[in-house]
Amino acid sequence: MYQVLFKRLAGNEDVNLPQKMSELAAGFDLHAAVQEPVILAPGERKLIPAGFAMAMPGELEAQIRPRSGLAYKHGITCLNSPGTIDADYRGEVKVLLVNLGQEPFAITRGERIAQMVFQVVPAVSIAECDELPDTVRGEGGFGHTGV
Numbered sequence: 507m508y509q510v511l512f513k514r515l516a517g518n519e520d521v522n523l524p525q526k527m528s529e530l531a532a533g534f535d536l537h538a539a540v541q542e543p544v545i546l547a548p549g550e551r552k553l554i555p556a557g558f559a560m561a562m563p564g565e566l567e568a569q570i571r572p573r574s575g576l577a578y579k580h581g582i583t584c585l586n587s588p589g590t591i592d593a594d595y596r597g598e599v600k601v602l603l604v605n606l607g608q609e610p611f612a613i614t615r616g617e618r619i620a621q622m623v624f625q626v627v628p629a630v631s632i633a634e635c636d637e638l639p640d641t642v643r644g645e646g647g648f649g650h651t652g653v
């Protein structure tokens with residue numbers, strides 16, 4: 507079990523911290539910490555504050571992912587999906603939403619706008635080399651096996 511710390515940022519006492527909506531949910535829902543409703547016009551993107559900062563063990567990252575209901579019903583999704591929260595980031599967590607729907611959409615205070623899923627990032631060491639190990643695939647990619 508990993509210990510993650512959430513710090514509520516000043517002025518957001520009324521906004522829920524990330525929370526799971528069911529016992530085995532993978533994601534913690536994030537809530538909009540906007541003061542007034544924010545309108546996203548079709549095609550528009552806006553950075554929405556989530557009202558908290560966090561700390562997690564160094565081997566973790568947190569991914570900000572869209573909520574399927576908002577995406578399906580309104581075309582609202584995360585532009586940089588999945589967003590990456592680094593373990594050493596201490597700023598406010600924010601969600602970059604974009605409206606891919608046909609209608610303006612209002613983000614209201616406290617609304618659940620995205621979800622955050624934790625992942626273990628494997629420790630890697632890197633080295634430069636002149637020749638890479640051979641594979642059967644070689645340089646084939648981008649559909650080289652057919653569509």
Ligand SMILES: O=c1ccn([C@H]2C[C@H](O)[C@@H](COP(=O)(O)OP(=O)(O)OP(=O)(O)O)O2)c(=O)[nH]1
Nearest residue numbers: 570586589590591592593595598599600601602
């Ligand atoms: O959806 C997101 C993505 C990022 N961040 C924060 C946490 C993350 O640790 C930091 C940097 O994100 P990223 O590495 O994706 O951004 P960058 O464009 O590479 O910026 P930087 O140079 O600040 O690393 O911004 C968010 O709050 N929400």
